[in-house]
Amino acid sequence: MTTEQKYIVALDQGTTSSRAVVLDHNANIVCSSQREFTQIYPKAGWVEHDPLEIYATQSSTLVEALAKAGIRSDQVAGIGITNQRETTIVWNKNTGKPVYNAIVWQCRRTADTCEQLKKAGLEEYIRDNTGLVVDPYFSGTKIKWILDNVEGAREEAEAGNLLFGTVDTWLIWKMTQGRVHVTDYTNASRTMVFNINTLEWDEKLLKALDIPLSMMPEVKSSSEVYGETNIGGKGGTRIPIAGIAGDQQAALFGQMCVEPGQAKNTYGTGCFLLMNTGKEKVTSHNGLLTTLACGPTGEVAYALEGAVFMGGASIQWLRDEVKLLDDAKDSEYFAEKVGSANGVYVVPAFTGLGAPYWDPYARGAIVGLTRGVNSNHIIRATLESVAYQTRDVLDAMQADSGIKLGTLRVDGGAVANNFLMQFQSDILDTEVHRPVVTEVTALGSAYLAGLAVGFWGSIDELKDKAVLDRKFIACNDDGKRNRRYNGWKRAVECAKGWAVEDDI
Numbered sequence: 001m002t003t004e005q006k007y008i009v010a011l012d013q014g015t016t017s018s019r020a021v022v023l024d025h026n027a028n029i030v031c032s033s034q035r036e037f038t039q040i041y042p043k044a045g046w047v048e049h050d051p052l053e054i055y056a057t058q059s060s061t062l063v064e065a066l067a068k069a070g071i072r073s074d075q076v077a078g079i080g081i082t083n084q085r086e087t088t089i090v091w092n093k094n095t096g097k098p099v100y101n102a103i104v105w106q107c108r109r110t111a112d113t114c115e116q117l118k119k120a121g122l123e124e125y126i127r128d129n130t131g132l133v134v135d136p137y138f139s140g141t142k143i144k145w146i147l148d149n150v151e152g153a154r155e156e157a158e159a160g161n162l163l164f165g166t167v168d169t170w171l172i173w174k175m176t177q178g179r180v181h182v183t184d185y186t187n188a189s190r191t192m193v194f195n196i197n198t199l200e201w202d203e204k205l206l207k208a209l210d211i212p213l214s215m216m217p218e219v220k221s222s223s224e225v226y227g228e229t230n231i232g233g234k235g236g237t238r239i240p241i242a243g244i245a246g247d248q249q250a251a252l253f254g255q256m257c258v259e260p261g262q263a264k265n266t267y268g269t270g271c272f273l274l275m276n277t278g279k280e281k282v283t284s285h286n287g288l289l290t291t292l293a294c295g296p297t298g299e300v301a302y303a304l305e306g307a308v309f310m311g312g313a314s315i316q317w318l319r320d321e322v323k324l325l326d327d328a329k330d331s332e333y334f335a336e337k338v339g340s341a342n343g344v345y346v347v348p349a350f351t352g353l354g355a356p357y358w359d360p361y362a363r364g365a366i367v368g369l370t371r372g373v374n375s376n377h378i379i380r381a382t383l384e385s386v387a388y389q390t391r392d393v394l395d396a397m398q399a400d401s402g403i404k405l406g407t408l409r410v411d412g413g414a415v416a417n418n419f420l421m422q423f424q425s426d427i428l429d430t431e432v433h434r435p436v437v438t439e440v441t442a443l444g445s446a447y448l449a450g451l452a453v454g455f456w457g458s459i460d461e462l463k464d465k466a467v468l469d470r471k472f473i474a475c476n477d478d479g480k481r482n483r484r485y486n487g488w489k490r491a492v493e494c495a496k497g498w499a500v501e502d503d504i
């Protein structure tokens, strides 16, 4: 069979849905399939997923996408996995059963453990060795929570019976029937127990959090064959799983940001602005993270990251909880019906604030309400909040890197919103470039897998595949831009430190 008759499949396991995307040799998406799954909110500020539902939705999208495209499993040259990062799963390796639900990256339940780490004087060590700030966002304190709170878990872990994984690790373990327990550098770098200087699990931090090393997966590069899976059950074709990357690093690769200074922003559930810094590990002085990403062949590289917790999810909140919208895309129509947000600011700190504020106690706020404010103003202000948060992290990134970005490459579900993209460009005073294919996370993951199995010879074959859909050019009214952004900064102050510890 020639390469032309073969395909690469990307499995994109996101915060709200699981997707399978099939690519041909020209890097065209030939088919995709998507399933949403249950979001579990046991208490205020807590977020969980069912690991078995994650696996079930993901594996069914794979089968469905191949069936839709009429592709046989022996035509699949390789599978790439990309995933919501930090989300923590612990399972028993003998029974294959999770001991608790997946604790999702957004979950704030471990804020007190983070306070204890700070009191123990570990903040600077964590910053220097993991690149991260001490925040409940990352996996380490979530693993500790499971071991401390699930009956019998600690004993089982110490007896060597429990395994930890981020979602990539869990999926691969399931897809290989428990034979492969592995992750990649990009996912490991989000756990707060992985040393990004030595590229090994950090024993001092594992000890500080009481996590046995035996639970941790083997850490590998983002582009190599980790194992094989058989689609279609016993006796089915064995397909190499050949790429792993956290979804934001996959999007960085998919946008071809593989050289130092290249950056992208992804607008999905959250917003994640990443800049590749190559071999240089840049430490932020402005509230950003240092993380691991991929160079041109998928090899490990450093990146700076601004992680914003609520992006498109704040529009989902307007749709599902406040019921101001039937569909997220209608937000553009309603926002355009009013000429401004009428002085209203929405700060969507529903799960605290991430970069550059790092306040797990911040909570959502709507400020500037007057009698003339209607639902369109609130919708517009919610969309604007996504752009203001991106300005916060872009300013920080430009200060840390010393690089002024002339253009911002964007991707993710919410970039379909033209109002948001134009407002983004205006508030940044930077051109915003939107590609035709906005499923860049899946592209990046497919590229990593395809390069590992020789489906593509090198990244140069892929560089000219991205086609620009639209450029958004900034307005030149500095006065308006600055007034609006200053209003946002004041609004953020109102949201900070709101929750008391008992609320978490």
Ligand SMILES: Nc1ncnc2c1ncn2[C@@H]1O[C@H](COP(=O)(O)OP(=O)(O)O)[C@@H](O)[C@H]1O
Residues within 6 Å of the ligand: 014, 015, 016, 017, 267, 268, 269, 270, 311, 312, 313, 314, 315, 316, 328, 329, 330, 331, 332, 412, 413, 414, 415, 416, 417
């Ligand atoms: N036209 C739109 N305008 C604003 N937000 C949108 C639009 N379309 C989708 N979204 C938001 O984008 C998010 C979905 O993007 P996606 O990249 O699929 O997210 P994820 O990978 O995090 O699950 C949802 O939170 C949704 O509310």
Ligand SMILES: O=P(O)(O)OC[C@H](O)CO
Residues within 6 Å of the ligand: 013, 014, 015, 016, 083, 084, 085, 086, 105, 246, 247, 248, 268, 269, 270, 307
């Ligand atoms: O599911 P997404 O696309 O919003 O990504 C979630 C991030 O990986 C969390 O760090």
